Amino acid sequence: MELVFEKKKDTLFVTIKGELDLHTADELRYKIDLHLNNSGSLKNMILNLRGIDFIDSSGLGVILGRYKLISKRGGKLGAVAVSPQVKRIFELSGMLKLLSIYENTDQAEDAFDISGF
């Protein structure tokens, strides 16, 4: 799994590449939380999932957990480039109601009001 983090205004961008399962879940949880904890001003999170080859309930658990942290800060969660596979997993789990899905980063930035940063 490869992770790239980027901050724009009050939003944390996380680009995830690789397979998201029990084996990689801890690392993802730890690294996102590190960013959230280090910066109390971060409210929202946008996940770029273009590079996700696989996700199961362990990976989903990490995303749901982060959603809860962000909700507590009054923020919202977005996801970009969600494949049909991942979307189905989101659907079955009810995650689809908790996050907004965008075609591309530009659309997400518009929706999160951080374009141009």
Add this chain to the structure above:
Amino acid sequence: MELVFEKKKDTLFVTIKGELDLHTADELRYKIDLHLNNSGSLKNMILNLRGIDFIDSSGLGVILGRYKLISKRGGKLGAVAVSPQVKRIFELSGMLKLLSIYENTDQAEDAFDISGF
């Protein structure tokens, strides 16, 4: 494994895609021989190996066998788009001395004197 055959003058072009091992060897042997047997005028053969994901000694055996058939007709064998992996297998087996390797189809056609057909 996917095979595409094409005749140009006295040369049979074979484009091979996929994995070439014991499981696919019989099919490759059978289908090449069908073309060679159906057309006595075919003398040379050029293998396009760009799509080869894997080859082992069973796959190599088929190529060597076809080389022998073609040599009997006074023809020669060429190979296009040989990856470093495949080249190493050719080298270790001595096949490299039996065939000529070309960067691309154009070069092979020039060498086999069939350009423009």
Add this chain to the structure above:
Amino acid sequence: MTKNKAEIKMTSLSENIGFARMAAATFAAQLNFTLAEIEEIKVAISEAVSNCIIHGYENRTDGTVVLNLLIEDNRLIMVVEDYGIGINDIEEAMQPSFTTSEERMGLGMVFMNSFMNEMEIESETGKGTKVRMVKIPEKQE
């Protein structure tokens, strides 16, 4: 392809979840599954093997997870087994969102059930757990 069988015994390490997934997907590719169906198989195997490791062996890394793959009559049969703590109440465990781990969501069994044509569990407390799943290609050859 009439009949084929592979049995994989592996250490209860999380590294092997991806290995099990790839093995199941490669074996399954002998049948006429679509890419989407192969993805479903990968999720089901991932959930089953993860459960053996997290729940069955409570994250101990000295256990053995057994994955049996069988192709018969154009069906893929997958059996995932551990010799761990077992499940007390299988019906309860199968309930969506039931979990005994605080950080988990209780979705593993839901995914296995949704993605497979058949799924059944056998378990004995203190002996271990066996999940049997069947997947049939939707497009018949």
Add this chain to the structure above:
Amino acid sequence: MTKNKAEIKMTSLSENIGFARMAAATFAAQLNFTLAEIEEIKVAISEAVSNCIIHGYENRTDGTVVLNLLIEDNRLIMVVEDYGIGINDIEEAMQPSFTTSEERMGLGMVFMNSFMNEMEIESETGKGTKVRMVKIPEKQE
């Protein structure tokens, strides 16, 4: 990754050669192998499993091929075993271009030997054959 183990028992069908290759490559990927080294591992496994099927079981499809994969001390140890006809004279069988099949080239053992750091064969006539191979990543972590 200190220690990990997987044992795969499969039917002696040529479909399973690709399966064994993929399984070995996926398991090996836990070590720091280069892509070229992974390709070498695939060739070695392909040759060993093919030999079990063609020679050990003389193409019978009711045999079992066992592939043992072990990671220990940053080394990959692979053992491929059949319970087929066995080899009378191992030294002879190891000779480049020695083969007992007319259409074959006797290169399988050459490739295994060239691509692995260690390779050894045990065999008993009528009992079966066991090939043990070791591959060490060239770039140490």
